[in-house]
Amino acid sequence: QVQLQQWGAGLLKPSETLSLTCAVYGGSFSGYYWSWIRQPPGKGLEWIGEINHSGSTNYNPSLKSRVTISVDTSKNQFSLKLSSVTAADTAVYYCARKWDTIFGPRHYYYMDVWGKGTTVTVSS
Amino acid sequence: AIRITQSPSSLSASTGDRVTITCRASQGISSYLAWYQQKPGKAPKLLIYAASTLQSGVPSRFSGSGSGTDFTLTISCLQSEDFATYYCQQYYSYPPTFGQGTKVEIK
Secondary structure (H helix, E strand, C coil): CCCEEEEEECECCCCCCCCEEEEECCCCCCEEECEEEEEEECCCCEEEEEEEECCCEECCCCCCCCEEEEEEECEEEEEEEEECCCHCCCCCEEEEEEEEEEECCCCCCCCCCCCCEEEEEECC | CCCCCEEECCCEEEECCCEEEEEECCCCCCCCEECCCCCCCCCCCCEEEEECEECCCCCCEEEEEEEECEEEEEEEECCCCHHCEEEEEEEECCCCCCCCCCEECCC
């Protein structure tokens, strides 16, 4: 049973860099994409980006200039850095596994395993 | 980015009711849609993928339908543990986007 454990600084000042890490336990790390998603207080979900074990990444264009997602395959971990944070970056940040189900010629993607979330507050 | 409009934003229902939530995509996404349930303070939980395929372990009272731009999540007989917020998500094209959520509350 795959489990994701995440951690990182919970309180930042404006202009600082957010840094979170997610560790994968109990399952394969390679062969999947690993994602970051965030949820501002009382609001909906926003996909931030994803990385695979080879380091190939996809980012949300709305955040791309400030986001770096990296991977450490020796530890089965992946990390998120978000630079120049503002109050608008205050949110619960989740890590998740992107699963790929194949039906005939089609690949269907979805997030099937999630971390518990890390609350990040940006305040001066 | 593909916009997903979810409706209603909230609804009140009683245990045993049939509940329907709708998502409409701003362009066709075939059946590349998933549904998630989120309870307060918890991570989202996958319910349905590929528009209509029930994730393992999810009760059969949940069902999904639709293709193209219009999709529906139905809870056939609402149970107390189903009071939560529901989100749809498209993975047809990058970036993946979510609906704004539907909060199902107790009447």
